Each structure stands twice: as structure tokens, then as C-alpha cells.
Amino acid sequence: MASLSSTLNLKPKLSFKNSISELPQSFKVDHVIFVNKASASFKLAASLSSDEPDLTVSVNGLKMPNPFVIGSGPPGTNYTVMKRAFDEGWGAVIAKTVSLDAAKVINVTPRYARLRVAGTNGSARGQIIGWQNIELISDRPLETMLKEFKQLKEEYPDRILIASIMEEYNKDAWEELIGRVEETGVDAMEINFSCPHGMPERKMGAAVGQDCDLLGEVCGWINGVATVPVWAKMTPNITDITQPSRVALASGCEGVAAINTIMSVMGINLDTLHPEPCVEGYSTPGGYSAKAVHPIALGKVMNIAKMMHSEFANMDRSLSAIGGVETGADAAEFILLGADTVQVCTGVMMHGYGLVKQLCSELKDFMRKHNFSTIEDFRGVSLQYFTTHTDLVRRQQEAIRQRKAIKKGLQSDKDWTGDGFVKESESMVSN
Numbered sequence: 001m002a003s004l005s006s007t008l009n010l011k012p013k014l015s016f017k018n019s020i021s022e023l024p025q026s027f028k029v030d031h032v033i034f035v036n037k038a039s040a041s042f043k044l045a046a047s048l049s050s051d052e053p054d055l056t057v058s059v060n061g062l063k064m065p066n067p068f069v070i071g072s073g074p075p076g077t078n079y080t081v082m083k084r085a086f087d088e089g090w091g092a093v094i095a096k097t098v099s100l101d102a103a104k105v106i107n108v109t110p111r112y113a114r115l116r117v118a119g120t121n122g123s124a125r126g127q128i129i130g131w132q133n134i135e136l137i138s139d140r141p142l143e144t145m146l147k148e149f150k151q152l153k154e155e156y157p158d159r160i161l162i163a164s165i166m167e168e169y170n171k172d173a174w175e176e177l178i179g180r181v182e183e184t185g186v187d188a189m190e191i192n193f194s195c196p197h198g199m200p201e202r203k204m205g206a207a208v209g210q211d212c213d214l215l216g217e218v219c220g221w222i223n224g225v226a227t228v229p230v231w232a233k234m235t236p237n238i239t240d241i242t243q244p245s246r247v248a249l250a251s252g253c254e255g256v257a258a259i260n261t262i263m264s265v266m267g268i269n270l271d272t273l274h275p276e277p278c279v280e281g282y283s284t285p286g287g288y289s290a291k292a293v294h295p296i297a298l299g300k301v302m303n304i305a306k307m308m309h310s311e312f313a314n315m316d317r318s319l320s321a322i323g324g325v326e327t328g329a330d331a332a333e334f335i336l337l338g339a340d341t342v343q344v345c346t347g348v349m350m351h352g353y354g355l356v357k358q359l360c361s362e363l364k365d366f367m368r369k370h371n372f373s374t375i376e377d378f379r380g381v382s383l384q385y386f387t388t389h390t391d392l393v394r395r396q397q398e399a400i401r402q403r404k405a406i407k408k409g410l411q412s413d414k415d416w417t418g419d420g421f422v423k424e425s426e427s428m429v430s431n
């Protein structure tokens with residue numbers, strides 16, 4: 001099949017700098033050799049260079065001081081908190097999702113429930129690893145939110161403010177919303193095609209993101225009128241996230257953002273037998289976020305990045321990764337898979353706006369360790385190490401042939417023993 005990029009007239013972007021074909025010849029080697037050789041030379045180079053790693057990014061023409069973006073949700077609900085995000089140094093802010101008629105949005109409380117690992121001494125109050133919400137989009141009047149966008153852009157003209165928008169399946173409504181939002185001076189728009197809960201009967205959020213025909217049509221309406229960059233925020237609650245991502249990009253969206261929350265039921269209270277979060281004795285499935293979703297988000301982002309790399313290469317298309325980021329290392333993983341920016345939502349709810357300073361410092365530590373000067377130096381570099389299971393088998397057989405002398409792992413399932421079982425398991429773990 002011809003690549004979409006060659007059959008459609010799309011704006012050029014998405015250069016996965018340092019993709020395998022662009023890496024210096026010395027890097028086009030086996031993974032193990034890459035790590036060993038590179039770290040040795042990096043150490044030498046790092047000791048020679050005292051330059052601070054540069055975290056600035058330029059995405060769809062938007063210049064940010066760092067790749068860390070407030071993800072749409074409570075951390076971008078009003079003027080006060082968005083101002084706080086800019087003051088603390090976030091690279092960009094995506095506001096809480098707005099629609100034309102906030103009167104239709106009625107939230108309940110409590111609307112969050114958390115999952116913890118067991119604490120020390122078996123206490124139930126260990127680290128929070130999962131967070132479920134049944135929160136809807138913004139329940140504040142659109143007029144109020146627009147006024148605040150305008151004020152923020154007046155006060156922070158050089159900072160990137162992105163509106164998140166969602167509407168019913170109605171062309172006029174989308175056009176009106178886009179026109180009114182753009183008048184405030186926002187730098188870009190993220191389209192919420194992904195909220196997993198609430199209002200599917202109005203064909204909003206994930207109801208559109210899960211239906212490629214609807215999605216293509218709505219993206220066509222949006223890109224027919226939008227004059228600022230448009231990012232389509234995708235739902236993970238679908239078998240193959242690359243399909244709607246491809247449709248959104250082919251319909252003119254400048255970028256894709258993933259993932260929104262994962263459909264979940266947080267748990268059942270075993271004393272009361274009622275589900276959580278419990279509202280008047282009842283609950284409804286919600287969206288799961290935080291650390292526990294990070295591996296799932298990495299998987300979805302990897303799939304989207306691969307698709308973009310093969311079908312939208314060298315076009316002005318971007319990827320914003322979201323899901324369970326709390327450390328610079330979490331962010332580095334997303335960037336290594338090809339993300340241009342990294343969004344954080346629940347992490348801010350748990351650790352506050354000052355988290356960005358830790359994220360920047362940890363990301364710089366990672367860059368120093370590998371002697372990366374800029375984000376582009378390592379963006380997408382790890383994508384090349386994903387392949388099919390069949391190819392893993394072929395590579396392993398080849399490696400075994402070459403390393404016959406070194407015994408590592410079991411050669412066959414018949415070799416497992418009872419006594420050495422744990423050690424034998426460990427011998428086949430990679431981390």
C-alpha cells in the first residue's frame with residue numbers, strides 16, 4: 001500500500017531525528033554494542049562538555065521552554081491554576097475541556113477513587129499507583145473560560161496556551177466553538193475525542209474517537225475552519241489506536257495526543273459491597289490514570305509513533321504523549337519513543353505544580369548521562385528496537401548460535417528444575 005503521506009497532500013513535518021536511517025554509521029549496530037560503546041564514549045564526551053542540556057522544543061511552530069505540558073483536567077480548570085502552571089515553568093498548558101453549553105455538564109462528588117500498593121507493615125495506605133475519575137468536561141460557563149484564556153494570553157504572550165474542546169456531532173456547533181476559542185488568542189487546540197465517560201448519547205468524546213468514519217468527518221469540519229494547530233486526543237479504549245490516529249492526521253490535524261484515561265472500575269468496597277467512587281450508593285465506570293497506566297500508554301504511543309514514522313515522515317505532524325508521568329525518566333521513555341511533548345495530569349494532582357522543576361532536572365540528568373544536548377538528539381531513538389515476535393525468535397536463535405559458549409537462560413522448557421526455579425526465572429528477565 002502506498003503510504004498515506006504520498007497519496008495525500010499533507011503539510012511536511014514529523015522528523016524522527018536520529019531514526020535508524022539517520023543515525024551515524026557507528027550507531028547502526030547491535031543494541032548491546034550500541035549501549036556499551038556509546039556509554040564509554042559518552043562518559044568521555046560528558047567530561048569534556050559543561051554545557052547545560054537544552055530542553056526547549058518547537059512543535060508545530062509552537063516554541064516551549066521544555067516539553068512538559070499540563071494535560072487537560074483539573075490542573076487547567078481556571079485562570080488561577082493555569083497562571084500558577086506558567087509561573088512554575090511548565091512548557092505549555094492545556095486547559096480543561098470546554099464545550100458550548102456548560103449547563104449540560106453536571107458533575108458529582110466524590111468523583112475520584114485511588115488505587116494504592118500495600119504500605120509498609122501491610123498497611124493499606126501505600127503509594128498511589130492508580131487514579132480513577134468520573135469527572136466530566138468543564139462545568140464552568142464557556143464565556144468565563146474564554147475570558148480567562150484571553151487574560152492569560154495577554155499576561156503571558158510568549159507562553160503556549162492550548163484550549164481543549166469537545167462538541168456534539170454538529171458541524172455548526174464545532175465551527176462556532178472553534179471560532180470563539182480562537183478569538184481568545186490561544187496558540188493551539190486539542191480536540192477531546194477521548195473522554196471515556198459521560199454523554200456518549202450526544203456523540204461526544206470517545207464516541208467519536210472510537211468511530212473512524214465519524215472521526216474523519218468531524219476532523220474535516222474542524223480543520224476546515226481552524227487556523228491554529230490542532231491535536232487530536234485519542235482514546236486507548238479501542239483495539240487499534242493507530243487507526244483513528246491515522247484518520248485524524250490524514251484529515252489535517254497537526255498532531256495526535258495519547259492517551260486519555262482507560263475505562264475502569266476502581267473496585268468494590270468489601271465492607272459495604274458498593275463500588276468506588278461511591279455516589280449515593282452507586283457508581284459508574286470511569287477513566288483510569290496515573291503510574292499504573294504508564295506501560296499501557298507507552299505501548300499505545302509506540303504504536304502511533306511507528307505508524308507516523310512510516311506514513312507521515314517528514315511532515316509537520318507531532319505526537320504528545322500522556323499517561324502516568326511523575327518523573328523525568330517516565331518522560332524520557334515517551335521521548336525515546338518519538339514524543340515531541342509530554343503531558344502530565346494526575347501527577348500534578350498528586351504532587352503539585354512544582355513537579356515541573358523535578359521533571360526538568362531529572363530529564364537533564366538523563367540527557368547528561370548520555371551526552372544528549374537537545375531533546376531532538378534522542379527523540380524516537382528507541383523506536384527502532386521494537387519488532388515482531390517472529391523477529392525476536394529469529395534474532396535470539398542467531399544470538400544463541402553466536403554465543404554457544406556463554407550459557408544464559410534456559411535453552412528449552414524441558415530444562416526447568418524445581419530447586420533452581422527462581423534462579424532460572426531470573427536468568428530470563430531483562431531488567
Ligand SMILES: Cc1cc2nc3c(=O)[nH]c(=O)nc-3n(C[C@H](O)[C@H](O)[C@H](O)COP(=O)(O)O)c2cc1C
Pocket residue numbers: 071072073074096097131133135136137138164192195233259260261288289290291293322323324325343344345346347
Ligand atoms: C480528574 C481528571 C479529569 C480529566 N479531565 C479531562 C478533560 O477534561 N479532558 C481531557 O482531554 N482529558 C481529561 N483527563 C485525562 C488526562 O488529561 C490524561 O489524558 C489522563 O489522565 C492520563 O494522564 P495522567 O496519567 O498524566 O493523568 C482527565 C484526567 C483526570 C485524572
